[in-house]
Amino acid sequence: MNLNSKSGSNWAESDPSLGEVILEASVIQNKIRELGKVISQDYSGRSLLLVGVLKGALLFVADLARAIDLAVEFDFMAVSSYGVTTKTSGVVRIVKDLDTDLTGKDVLIVEEIVDSGLTLSYLVRNLQARNARSVQVCALLVKDGMQPPGLDIAYTGFVIPPVFVVGYGLDLAEKYRNLPYVAVYKD
Ligand code: IMP
Ligand code: MG
Numbered sequence: 001m002n003l004n005s006k007s008g009s010n011w012a013e014s015d016p017s018l019g020e021v022i023l024e025a026s027v028i029q030n031k032i033r034e035l036g037k038v039i040s041q042d043y044s045g046r047s048l049l050l051v052g053v054l055k056g057a058l059l060f061v062a063d064l065a066r067a068i069d070l071a072v073e074f075d076f077m078a079v080s081s082y083g084v085t086t087k088t089s090g091v092v093r094i095v096k097d098l099d100t101d102l103t104g105k106d107v108l109i110v111e112e113i114v115d116s117g118l119t120l121s122y123l124v125r126n127l128q129a130r131n132a133r134s135v136q137v138c139a140l141l142v143k144d145g146m147q148p149p150g151l152d153i154a155y156t157g158f159v160i161p162p163v164f165v166v167g168y169g170l171d172l173a174e175k176y177r178n179l180p181y182v183a184v185y186k187d
Contacts, residue, residue, distance in 0.1 A: 019184035036067025054078040092122040102132040117147035
């Protein structure tokens with residue numbers, strides 16, 4: 001465990017449930033700058049709608065939007081896929097829908113983590129059906145080997161082992177979202 005990287009998060013430092021820090025804050029921010037550059041090039045001359053998936057993607061959308069050198073709009077959706085446990089429920093339900101009409105828009109779904117890919121597969125299909133010009137995905141974290149074949153993630157920040165992690169938007173029962181780093185959660 002790298003205690004040094006937890007400095008600045010005093011409340012979390014002595015939390016026995018927090019394990020190894022797998023992505024330090026500076027590592028996350030550097031990666032987001034890289035993603036922002038690539039996205040800016042790929043969508044050059046177009047206007048982009050970032051669709052953040054609440055609540056987990058909130059911090060990622062905020063940082064990614066500032067790393068993209070284009071006129072972007074944002075909108076948010078909330079879906080339920082996990083309850084208060086660390087296991088997927090297998091059910092995806094739209095809890096809050098977009099305010100924006102997607103007709104003719106270039107849409108980039110911004111997700112903080114892809115685990116089974118269930119949520120994302122559902123969202124891509126759902127947004128594609130709304131006459132968007134394009135629908136692509138940017139995921140900060142992708143769990144290794146967990147996704148069904150055919151799920152296309154255009155932009156991936158980091159591939160991580162299939163363990164439960166918290167921080168940088170990711171929670172366990174709403175806790176830990178405001179940590180600036182990503183750490184393993186120990187049951
Ligand atoms: P999926 O449908 O299994 O891909 O799960 C996607 C959603 O589950 C993510 O957007 C997160 O909200 C949540 N999730 C998946 N893995 C983790 C994790 O390791 N920590 C916290 N939340 C997670
Ligand atoms: Mg999410």
